[in-house]
Amino acid sequence: MSNGASTAVGVVGVGYVGLVTAACFADLGHEVVCRDINPARIEALQAGRVPIYEPGIERLLDRNRARLHFTLDLAELTARCRIVFVCVDTPAMHSGDADLSRVNQVIDELAAAGGRYVLVMKSTVPVGTGQRVRADMDARGLGHIGYVSNPEFLREGRAVGDFMEPDRIVIGSFQPADGEAVAALYQDLNTAVIRTDVASAEMIKYAANAFLATKISFINEIANVCEEVGADVSVVASGMGLDERIGSHFLQPGVGYGGSCFPKDVRALKQLAGNSGYHFQLLTAVVEVNDLQKRRVVGKLERHLGSLRGRRIAMLGLAFKANTDDMREAASLVLCDRLRSEGATVVAYDPVAMENARALLAADVQLAGSVLEAVTGADAAVVVTEWGEFRSLASAAVRDAMATPLIVDGRNLLDPDQVRRAGFLYESVGRPSEAVRETVRIGAGEPA
Numbered sequence: 001m002s003n004g005a006s007t008a009v010g011v012v013g014v015g016y017v018g019l020v021t022a023a024c025f026a027d028l029g030h031e032v033v034c035r036d037i038n039p040a041r042i043e044a045l046q047a048g049r050v051p052i053y054e055p056g057i058e059r060l061l062d063r064n065r066a067r068l069h070f071t072l073d074l075a076e077l078t079a080r081c082r083i084v085f086v087c088v089d090t091p092a093m094h095s096g097d098a099d100l101s102r103v104n105q106v107i108d109e110l111a112a113a114g115g116r117y118v119l120v121m122k123s124t125v126p127v128g129t130g131q132r133v134r135a136d137m138d139a140r141g142l143g144h145i146g147y148v149s150n151p152e153f154l155r156e157g158r159a160v161g162d163f164m165e166p167d168r169i170v171i172g173s174f175q176p177a178d179g180e181a182v183a184a185l186y187q188d189l190n191t192a193v194i195r196t197d198v199a200s201a202e203m204i205k206y207a208a209n210a211f212l213a214t215k216i217s218f219i220n221e222i223a224n225v226c227e228e229v230g231a232d233v234s235v236v237a238s239g240m241g242l243d244e245r246i247g248s249h250f251l252q253p254g255v256g257y258g259g260s261c262f263p264k265d266v267r268a269l270k271q272l273a274g275n276s277g278y279h280f281q282l283l284t285a286v287v288e289v290n291d292l293q294k295r296r297v298v299g300k301l302e303r304h305l306g307s308l309r310g311r312r313i314a315m316l317g318l319a320f321k322a323n324t325d326d327m328r329e330a331a332s333l334v335l336c337d338r339l340r341s342e343g344a345t346v347v348a349y350d351p352v353a354m355e356n357a358r359a360l361l362a363a364d365v366q367l368a369g370s371v372l373e374a375v376t377g378a379d380a381a382v383v384v385t386e387w388g389e390f391r392s393l394a395s396a397a398v399r400d401a402m403a404t405p406l407i408v409d410g411r412n413l414l415d416p417d418q419v420r421r422a423g424f425l426y427e428s429v430g431r432p433s434e435a436v437r438e439t440v441r442i443g444a445g446e447p448a
């Protein structure tokens with residue numbers, strides 16, 4: 001950077017993305033100043049406590065403590081940083097559009113602080129945001145503030161590895177020099193760097209998430225048809241996934257996608273297309289399939305229990321996926337309300353998300369301290385999140401503790417034959433029968 005006063009990297013918003021970004025940049029050798037508006041979060045980080053659950057982050061923060069600074073005061077950041085990553089949340093509004101109020105607030109604050117920055121948008125923002133921000137800043141005489149789009153693709157639960165070994169880094173800029181300054185921060189990572197215009201960078205992020213969500217809804221529909229026609233979706237998915245044009249990732253059927261990204265990003269892209277006069281039909285179906293998928297568990301419970309009124313259902317897993325405590329748009333939230341509205345009593349357990357559960361679940365949902373406590377006296381156990389500890393669910397202790405030994409496996413985590421042999425009634429997703437499962441690899445050098 002031209003002024004050379006400071007090489008510290010600024011990170012605004014230290015949630016799942018911001019904290020991982022800060023810790024990883026520090027590990028790559030950069031000084032990092034992090035600013036958040038949540039006093040409890042900053043206090044925890046200053047005291048060496050990690051406010052989110054993300055494997056590996058604690059070690060990384062510890063290792064780089066000397067290079068990391070946490071503050072509530074934007075001036076501390078602007079005094080030392082010339083490249084500022086914006087990592088604040090951009091949740092969906094009722095209309096489906098992304099709520100950019102936090103992003104706009106950060107931009108206004110940075111503009112008011114004075115000075116020259118390159119503002120790097122890591123938050124997921126609708127295509128066209130960069131162009132609008134650029135035009136607004138130019139109109140306010142802030143042409144000296146650079147703007148770069150650098151969307152983030154990390155997955156919660158694997159965020160550190162995803163940041164350090166990304167499939168690609170996307171950098172969209174208006175000025176080549178701004179893009180180069182951002183690319184330089186990543187120079188020690190061995191990966192493809194896509195340099196592009198800002199709108200294309202913004203679209204890459206939305207298109208990638210929408211495609212992955214489409215894959216999930218597609219395999220969920222295939223699973224539902226498998227249930228009708230007696231095929232086994234796990235065999236079908238591996239048979240499909242071996243085709244290199246398709247690939248095996250995101251072909252696991254389940255209770256539908258959730259989390260802080262897919263639901264809101266799919267809706268935002270659909271809304272963005274609609275606002276521009278284009279009806280994105282495919283995404284309408286993707287969203288509808290996903291909404292219905294979360295509810296299919298209820299029918300599977302009723303098949304065995306009849307009415308759910310007065311039934312006690314153990315919900316195993318609340319986080320939207322394993323290895324995170326994030327419950328934003330988790331399938332568990334929808335399922336929990338569906339079960340309650342059918343008159344069931346819900347007892348819930350998650351290995352790490354219990355603090356969020358208390359805040360997000362209705363007061364009449366009972367929280368258990370262990371799997372065994374949750375299933376004791378239950379008429380069914382529903383696996384909602386694919387936590388490793390649920391793999392041993394089909395034990396004699398669990399069977400004996402349950403009022404009805406029924407497992408509804410919303411993640412196909414368990415082996416159907418084993419579970420049934422252990423004396424349970426068992427329902428999963430798209431695996432209705434004892435279908436043949438065998439893959440034989442043939443190739444050069446192997447006996448015919």
Ligand SMILES: NC(=O)c1ccc[n+]([C@@H]2O[C@H](COP(=O)([O-])OP(=O)(O)OC[C@H]3O[C@@H](n4cnc5c(N)ncnc54)[C@H](O)[C@@H]3O)[C@@H](O)[C@H]2O)c1
Pocket residue numbers: 012013014015016017018035036037038041087088089090102105106122123124125152153154155156260261
């Ligand atoms: N979580 C993911 O897996 C993921 C992956 C890729 C991209 N993203 C995108 O990254 C962005 C951040 O997501 P997240 O999950 O980290 O959100 P988050 O809610 O975990 O964190 C956002 C943080 O920003 C802080 N904040 C809000 N307004 C602020 C302000 N004006 N100044 C300073 N801090 C402020 C909040 O207090 C919070 O700590 C979103 O746009 C999201 O779509 C998320």
